[in-house]
Amino acid sequence: xxxxxxxxxxxxxxxxxxxxxxxxxxxxxxxxxxxxxxxxxxxxxxxxxxxxxxxxxxxxxxxxxxxxxxxxxxxxxxxxxxxxxxxxxxxxxxxxxxxxxxxxxxxxxxxxxxxxxxxxxxxxxxxxxxxxxxxxxxxxxxxxxxxxxxxxxxxxxxxxxxxxxxxxxxxxxxxxxxxxxxxxxxxxxxxxxxxxxxxxxxxxxxxxxxxxxxxxxxxxxxxxxxxxxxxxxxxxxxxxxxxxxxxxxxxxxxxxxxxxxxxxxxxxxxxxxxxxxxxxxxxxxxxxxxxxxxxxxxxxxxxxxxxxxxxxxxx
Amino acid sequence: xxxxxxxxxxxxxxxxxxxxxxxxxxxxxxxxxxxxxxxxxxxxxxxxxxxxxxxxxxxxxxxxxxxxxxxxxxxxxxxxxxxxxxxxxxxxxxxxxxxxxxxxxxxxxxxxxxxxxxxxxxxxxxxxxxxxxxxxxxxxxxxxxxxxxxxxxxxxxxxxxxxxxxxxxxxxxxxxxxxxxxxxxxxxxxxxxxxxxxxxxxxxxxxxxxxxxxxxxx
Numbered sequence: 001x002x003x004x005x006x007x008x009x010x011x012x013x014x015x016x017x018x019x020x021x022x023x024x025x026x027x028x029x030x031x032x033x034x035x036x037x038x039x040x041x042x043x044x045x046x047x048x049x050x051x052x053x054x055x056x057x058x059x060x061x062x063x064x065x066x067x068x069x070x071x072x073x074x075x076x077x078x079x080x081x082x083x084x085x086x087x088x089x090x091x092x093x094x095x096x097x098x099x100x101x102x103x104x105x106x107x108x109x110x111x112x113x114x115x116x117x118x119x120x121x122x123x124x125x126x127x128x129x130x131x132x133x134x135x136x137x138x139x140x141x142x143x144x145x146x147x148x149x150x151x152x153x154x155x156x157x158x159x160x161x162x163x164x165x166x167x168x169x170x171x172x173x174x175x176x177x178x179x180x181x182x183x184x185x186x187x188x189x190x191x192x193x194x195x196x197x198x199x200x201x202x203x204x205x206x207x208x209x210x211x212x213x214x215x216x217x218x219x220x221x222x223x224x225x226x227x228x229x230x231x232x233x234x235x236x237x238x239x240x241x242x243x244x245x246x247x248x249x250x251x252x253x254x255x256x257x258x259x260x261x262x263x264x265x266x267x268x269x270x271x272x273x274x275x276x277x278x279x280x281x282x283x284x285x286x287x288x289x290x291x292x293x294x295x296x297x298x299x300x301x302x303x304x305x306x307x308x309x310x311x312x313x314x315x
Numbered sequence: 316x317x318x319x320x321x322x323x324x325x326x327x328x329x330x331x332x333x334x335x336x337x338x339x340x341x342x343x344x345x346x347x348x349x350x351x352x353x354x355x356x357x358x359x360x361x362x363x364x365x366x367x368x369x370x371x372x373x374x375x376x377x378x379x380x381x382x383x384x385x386x387x388x389x390x391x392x393x394x395x396x397x398x399x400x401x402x403x404x405x406x407x408x409x410x411x412x413x414x415x416x417x418x419x420x421x422x423x424x425x426x427x428x429x430x431x432x433x434x435x436x437x438x439x440x441x442x443x444x445x446x447x448x449x450x451x452x453x454x455x456x457x458x459x460x461x462x463x464x465x466x467x468x469x470x471x472x473x474x475x476x477x478x479x480x481x482x483x484x485x486x487x488x489x490x491x492x493x494x495x496x497x498x499x500x501x502x503x504x505x506x507x508x509x510x511x512x513x514x515x516x517x518x519x520x521x522x523x524x525x526x527x528x529x530x531x532x533x
Contacts, residue, residue: 134409136476137455144451148430177480178453271410293472297411299513308515 031284033063033277034082036075037093038119040067042195042223044247044269045093047312048117052091052273059281061088070162072099079103083110089280091273092127094119097166101126113283115276118269120166120293128283129290131275135167136174138246138265138298143178145263145300146218146244153184154215157207159228161195161220168192171220171246188214193224200227208235216242222252222264229260248301250311257306266299268313365474369481372464373457373527380461381507381527384417387436388443395518405512406462408455412514415460418445418524419507421532424500431523432498434506447506448523449491456525457482460509486526494529503532 033056037049049065056063066082068075072095082090083106090107092114094100104114104126116130124130150156158175161168179185188211193200200219208214208231217232219225225245232238238260245252248266255261279290301309385404393399394416405414422436422444430450436443458464458479469475498504508524 136472140453140455144453147451174476178451181453268411275410291467292470293466295409295466295472297409297413299412299515305516 031061031088031280032086033061033089033091033280034066034078034085034087035063035091035093036066036068036078036082038068038075038095039070040065041069044222044249044267044312048093048269048273051270052117052277055274055277056280059277061277061280068095070095072096072103075100076103076106079106083107083112087112089283090114091117091276091280093117094121096162096164097122099164113280115279117272117276118167118267122166124292129279129292129294131272131279131294131296133167133267133272133298134295135170135246135265135298138267138300139171139174140178141300142218142244142246142263142265143175145302146175146216147179147182147185149242149262150185150215152182155186155188155211155213156216156218157204157211157214158187158190159200159203159217159219159224160190160192161224163192165195168195168220175218193219193227195221195223197223197227197230200224201231202227204228204231205235208237212237214241216244216262218244220246222247222249222261225261225264226251226255229255248309248311248313253301253306253309253311256301256303259303263300263302266301266309266313268296268298268315270312270314271296361471361474361477365477365481368464368469368474369478369485372478373482373485376463377457377461377527380463381417381419384419384507387418387420387422387445387524388441390416390418391443391518392441394512401512401514406460408459408466413511414514415456415509415511417460417507417509421503421505424498424502424504427498427500434504445510446521446523447508447526447529449495451523452483452487452491452525454483454511454525455479456509456511457486457527460511483525490526490529494526494531497531505530505532 035049035052037045040046040049053063053065066078068078075095090112092100092104094116097120101121101123104121107114108126108128113128114126116127116132118132120130120132121127158172160172189207191203191207193203200223204217204227217228219228222245225243229238229243232241232243242262244262245264248264252261252264256264275294275296390404393404394401401414405416407414420436422434425433425435425444431446431448433444434447436445464478466472466475469478506526507528508526510522510524512518512522
C-alpha cells in the first residue's frame with residue numbers, strides 16, 4: 001500500500017511538473033499582441049486592425065483587437081487591461097495625438113513595447129516606434145493637382161478632420177503649403193467635420209448656403225469627401241464642384257472610377273500594419289533600438305490612374 | 316514735528332525716498348527679463364536650425380553628389396528596362412514605391428510653357444526630352460534625391476518637411492526668375508536637378524524635373 005501511495009504521489013508531482021513546463025513553453029512560444037484601434041466605425045481602421053491581426057497570427061502570435069470608439073478614457077482602460085493581462089506588445093492606433101500619450105506611457109513603463117500605426121503621438125518617448133503615412137508630402141502632391149485642376153484660380157472649402165489628430169494638421173499644412181502660393185485661389189470656409197461622412201454632408205450643406213459659388217472642396221479624408229459629394233449631388237452641383245479626398249477607401253476609389261470624386265491620396269494600411277507586426281517580432285527576438293518614426297509613402301489617385309489601384313492600397 | 320531745510324516733514328521724506336527706490340527697483344527688474352512664450356522661443360530656434368541645415372545641404376552636400384549624377388537619357392533608358400532595380404539608380408526615403416533621382420546634363424530648349432520648359436537631351440537613338448518645372452516646385456525631390464539628408468539625422472518630421480520647403484523656396488525665388496527672364500527656345504542650357512518616379516507607374520511622360528542649377532550656355 002505504501003509503495004502504491006508513493007507511486008501515486010510521484011505520478012501527481014510529475015504531471016504537475018510537466019503541466020507547468022508546457023505552460024512555460026507555450027508562453028515563450030506564443031507571444032500576445034494587443035491591437036488597440038481608435039475606432040472600428042470607420043472601414044479604414046477595420047482594415048488596418050484586421051490586417052495587423054492576420055499578419056500577427058500568420059507569424060504565430062496571438063492577437064486581439066480592442067476598439068477605443070474614439071474615446072481616450074476607453075483607450076486608457078484597454079491599456080490597463082493589456083498590461084494586467086500580460087500582453088507582450090501593443091500596436092496602437094491612437095485616439096488623440098496628445099491625449100493618448102499618457103496611455104502609451106503606462107505600457108512603456110510596464111516594459112511593454114508600443115508600436116504606433118498611422119496616428120502619431122506628440123511625444124517621441126511615448127512609443128517604441130511610430131509607423132505613419134507621409135500625409136504631409138501626400139497633400140503637397142494633392143495640392144499641386146488641386147491648383148492645376150482649378151487653373152490657378154477659384155474659391156474652395158476645406159473640411160478638416162478631428163482637431164486633436166496630427167494627421168488632420170499634417171494634411172492641411174501640406175495642402176496649404178502649395179495652394180497658399182497662388183493668390184487667386186481663395187479659401188472661403190474651413191470647418192471640422194471630425195472625419196465623419198454624415199457630419200461632412202451637414203457642414204457642407206450649411207456652407208453652401210453662404211457660399212454657393214465655390215469651385216472645389218478639399219477634405220482631410222475620404223469619408224468626409226463622400227459626405228461632401230453627397231451634399232453636392234443633393235444640391236445638383238456635383239458636376240461643377242470638384243471634391244478631393246484622402247485615404248483611398250473603397251467608395252472613394254469607386255467614385256473616382258465613375259467620375260465622382262476628382263482625386264484621393266492612397267494610403268497603404270497593409271504596409272503600416274505589416275511593418276508594425278514585423279517590428280514587434282524583431283523586439284521579441286531581442287532588438288531594442290527602432291527608428292523613432294518610419295514613413296510610408298502615399299500615392300495620388302486620379303481618373304487617369306485609378307484602374308491600377310485597389311481600395312486601401314491592397315496588393 | 317521735525318522738518319528739514321526744505322520744510323518737508325521727515326516721515327514724508329522717508330516715504331518719498333523708499334517710493335523712489337521701489338520705482339527704480341521695479342524698473343530695473345522689469346527690464347532685466349525678456350518674457351517670451353516657450354513656443355515662440357522653440358519656433359525661433361527651429362527656424363534657425365532649419366535654415367542652417369538647408370543651406371549646408373544645398374551649398375555643400377548636394378553639389379558633391381550632383382557632380383557624379385547621370386546624364387538624363389542614359390538614366391531614363393535604364394529605368395525603362397523591365398525588372399530594372401531602381402534602387403541602384405535612385406534613393407528611397409520611405410517604405411513604398413517612390414524613388415528619387417538626380418540628373419546632370421546639357422540640352423536644348425524645345426518649348427516654353429506656363430509651368431515648365433521642355434529640354435531635349437542627346438542625339439539619335441540616345442535622344443530624350445524632359446520637362447523642367449518652373450512653377451510647381453514644392454515636393455521632396457531636391458531634399459531626398461541625394462540620400463545625404465535623412466529624417467533620422469534631423470529628428471523631427473516638421474523640421475524635415477521645413478527643410479524641403481526652404482530648398483524649394485530657394486529654387487523658386489533665386490534660380491527660376493533669373494532663368495525665365497533670359498530663356499528662349501533653341502538655347503543650350505546646362506542643368507542639374509532631381510525628380511521622383513513611382514515604381515508602380517514606371518517612367519511616365521509628364522513628370523517634371525525640379526532644377527537645382529540652370530545655366531544658359533549661349
